[in-house]
Amino acid sequence: MITIHHLQHHHSTIVHHNQTRIKPPSATMVNIQTNTSYIFPQTQSTVLPDPSKFFSSNLLSSPLPTNSFFQNFVLKNGDQQEYIHPYLIKSSNSSLSLSYPSRQASSAVIFQVFNPDLTISAPQGPKQGPPGKHLISSYSDLSVTLDFPSSNLSFFLVRGSPYLTVSVTQPTPLSITTIHSILSFSSNDSNTKYTFQFNNGQTWLLYATSPIKLNHTLSEITSNAFSGIIRIALLPDSDSKHEAVLDKYSSCYPVSGKAVFREPFCVEYNWEKKDSGDLLLLAHPLHVQLLRNGDNDVKILEDLKYKSIDGDLVGVVGDSWVLKTDPLFVTWHSIKGIKEESHDEIVSALSKDVESLDSSSITTTESYFYGKLIARAARLVLIAEELNYPDVIPKVRNFLKETIEPWLEGTFSGNGFLHDEKWGGIITQKGSTDAGGDFGFGIYNDHHYHLGYFIYGIAVLTKLDPAWGRKYKPQAYSIVQDFLNLDTKLNSNYTRLRCFDPYVLHSWAGGLTEFTDGRNQESTSEAVSAYYSAALMGLAYGDVPLVALGSTLTALEIEGTKMWWHVKEGGTLYEKEFTQENRVMGVLWSNKRDTGLWFAPAEWKECRLGIQLLPLAPISEAIFSNVDFVKELVEWTLPALDREGGVGEGWKGFVYALEGVYDNESALQKIRNLKGFDGGNSLTNLLWWIHSRSDE
Template sequence: MLILWSYLFLFAFGYNSPVPSLAQPTTTITTGSPFTFPAARSTVLPDPSTYFSSNLLSSPLPTNTFFQNFVLNNGSQPEYIHPYLIQSSFSSLSVSYPFIFSNSSFASQIFSPDFTISGLNNPNPNQTHVISSFDDLSVTLDLKPSLRFFLVRGSPYITCQVLQSLKLSISTNHKVVNFVPNSSKARFKISLDNGQTWILYASSPITLSHDVSKIVSKEFSGVIRLAVLPNSNSKYESVLNKFSTRYPVSGRAVFSKPSSVEYKWEKKGSGDFLMLANPLHIRLLDVDDDSDIKVLDDFKYNSIDGELVGVVGDSWVLKTDLVPITWHSIKGVKQESYPEIIKALMQDVKELNSSNISTTSSYFFGKLVARGARLALIAEEIGYLDVMPKIKTFLKGTIEPWLNGTFDGNAFLYDKSWRGLITRAGSNDTTGDFGFGIYNDHHFHIGYYLYGIAVLAKIDPDWGRKYRPQAYSLMLDFMTLDRSPNLKYTRLRNFDSWKLHSWAAGLTEFENGRNQESTSEAVNAYYSAALIGLAYGDKRLVTLATLLTTVEIHAAQTWWHVKEDSKLYGTDFTRENRVVGILWANKRDSILWFAPADQREFRLGIQLLPITPIAEVLFSDVEYVKQLVDWTLPSLKRKGVGEGWKGFVYALEGIYENNIALKKIRKLTGHDDGNSLSNMLWWIFSRG
């Protein structure tokens, strides 16, 4: 785990607020006067009433959640609810314990409906499902009139409540080769010709009959649970039998302490409680002599995310050492480098002119805002304040039009249907602003503006006070922690509390579920929110944002950073890839949305930009950094490689080959639109 030095801990949590005049320290994330951007009239957003129960429509709805496919189009694309792929199609629900296919280009879980559950003689066979409730760790899916599925992430069992007496149909794409009930007819062991063995549990005796591919019941009401035996070892069956009588119906993640996340489940039945943990859970799980938690190291399920391990305990606490949230470099800049940085600063600041910005894209414009803010912090760190007035003018000129709604080319708007921000460009075009209008990439885009706002509020407290409501409205779009019908935004819009990282894709149906490409921009979003907290003396915001920054980094290092000796993915994929391109809920891709797999400098760069102090923590494993750079450098020999993308490779090379990287950086003829020579020199000269 990352070590947080005590002085940085105090600094990060705002006990010495850098701008105490802006606000008194608060215990809640507050906006002061409520602010709402102008109401939107979107022509491209789906109707949330199609699948959400009517009682949920008065509350903010999730737009990047693990079950998003269930509420888009016809709701029939599978979703990965560990360890099963789940597909709901009209009046039935299909369960698959997926096979993982992997080669050098991608790894993917293959959906094949091992069992499909429905009611016999359903009067409405074409009726769609309804989401009757949801939370951080679960979704409840109803197939009316009688079937309710509690889909809880990490449960080795699929739990179905039969609400009223009904004859059940449980069909399979395979052949039933063995069917063995116990003496009470409340447990059935079912073997299929694909080599799988499943166990069906019933809360009371149930009469089942079967043919080659279908199991049917007589009238039954109560609870049935279905679980695959992932291993022929008899211990697995014993474990499943032992814990089959206690089942979860919902689960939530609690962010009540500075450095931990607690999982709490609502449970029914009796006995001890079994769930599955992913590799990052196991790394962070707080298990000590006083804990009631027991890890079953020899009880595991396969997953594209790594082995899922059994954990017994009523609730979990995931603890971590928090990363440092600092305005400036962690180790400081070498003083002998000041003249070279100042020379670059003078030129970069000279070129700042908000009126010369031609882009109207919320993403690319935000990058330019953050680039200017970086210049301010570099100048502040090395004590060269002569350039500060012009930087301040630039930041005001770029940020205020977006906050005031006076920018001619675009604007932030408020969507009342799903409750969140969209842009004018995205309100009638699904591709506008990279899909921001259908809730793609919100944390990426807004994170850049928050960075600029935080810096400007730091150096100009009067300006910060004036624009605090707008700043908080932007931040809360993806940082709202509470869940209430009265709130303007959904809870933690992008953050996945079970995987402990964000998803970028919004209200678009994908075969492989949600996805995220750029972990570094996700880290930047939460880091920038923490800086907002520092600028406004908001301890609770700093606390939450620091924790999200920390676990987002852990997740990036776990699932995106592929070390040479990693056992997480297949041998071929690991051999050919040092970093994942696009990480899907159900797939790992080597390609990017904008580049093929062989253009490795793009893959490295999109996992590093923007270069800020938090990037040092994200790439703190020097051995891995060297592997990544060595893997990438041959790509720079291609004709036409962009100077900006070269710069990101050299920046990481500078972690372990400082002088060599510096020489290469001095020869660059250009930089990424969110980067600058000043920032590159600051990075190289702050490597310690």
């Protein structure tokens, strides 16, 4: 298993000075100013999987997703489950299994349990295609289409659909099996709707576009030869009005859906639908929150509820959704400025931290740790600006040039950025031959984390030295487009939004690794930092669309973090036993919630807090804007600092930083006594944070 973080993880407009706040103006977000012709040197990876096994040939000429909601369907045998709200879907042996999952919870973990409630198949035919395997014929932000060419079946798997929709392309007899016993079975007069109840309490509804004759035994339903559309939905409870709702919207089905980033702080979902009537889909809690902010012509059906690990899913009727988040102000410096009386203390630390900068003494060649050192130095520049203490800036500028340029020019000894044409993205030299190299960067793990640190340094250096920025703009944009590309036609070197998931509205970090529980993400704050850094790069280059897109994804990632990673006292999203014992997530999976970390056990609470805070920067204030929650989180964490065997000083620094949000003086004394810092942090940065907290 590839670990995302190693134990060592211990752990513009040119804008100046304190109070500048940039709210991106209304602008389309697709025309990011980029030189699409530049790519890093091409490489043939020896560790990447072959995409041609499961993607149809017409898709192979375009860059392919590496962190998608259906990633398991194209890895290894393609037979691991994926969570496509509200169902778990598993595809194997020419069949597709559908599960409305039950849930198990403890104080340590929550996960959804797959049971094949229904398995749909058809006899193998002579048609060409991979026998016994599915083929992905199309995909979008909100859907994937699985074809079984040898069985005449095509499944439109649309996220949030209460119906499973299957197209039977030629007259074909069908088989639907279940692990349960069928207790009752009935149809309407026209044989276009069937109702069947299982002995586990579930009731399922089947709708057909033309009459279909079904027969059943105790555990199998079979049909005569049928062609057309079949839709299957779980009835979430026995309330007859919910059955009437599912009846009403059964004829209109979506085949694909796209998330459109048309204006800042807004995402619009548009579906391609077939047949007449209105479209019924399901929204998770963050959808509902953002739908209420938008100008929507939708109807929310609060009573129609499906259970989900992300919270209850409720019905929404409408052909498009407008999701709007509050505007986020991207700033180079602290929001409210540094207290004047604190300048001397920070300047003293700043002088020492800058004095110790020496690019020749860097021993790491790993992209993650190297990127953190670049961003750490860039923080020193911005703090010096904020303090109006320019004396140290030339040395930091030289350090940034010495550390960044070799990666952009391909001269870095021991590693470097390369381009993989097979999936469409940047990988590292180490990662091209070692799946575990650079924490799996070569198999598309953690791209936003690693590259975000480099982008932060590039943004700051471009702000300082616009001529340098112009010289390296093609490389800079190549890096940012690796995970921020919106249009694969405009830039065919990179896939669309590699890490950010427009349905769950946060990022995934897991890359091209098969996981039973789907994609995962540990460090939300590093995801936030990546999009924030991209917005800053937009400011440095005067690129309004990049500022807008970076700011929008930053805002959405923060909303997702607060919804699903921050566990508040008395919260009802998760089970009581989990909520009582936890204040922050370890690793969040599409099908699981885990208190453990990739690099530390759940009991190391300081690591769980720290990995959701680092790197400490102005945007951290927006992630942790709820002071009551911050106090809950710190008080939950502090006892862990007395753990037998000791706690790393770097992790303590992050705990004290958050303590400073509500108890400035106590935190300041503790920070002054620290004897070490995380590799991406510094005493200067911690003092800047503490002294820029508001007294309000």
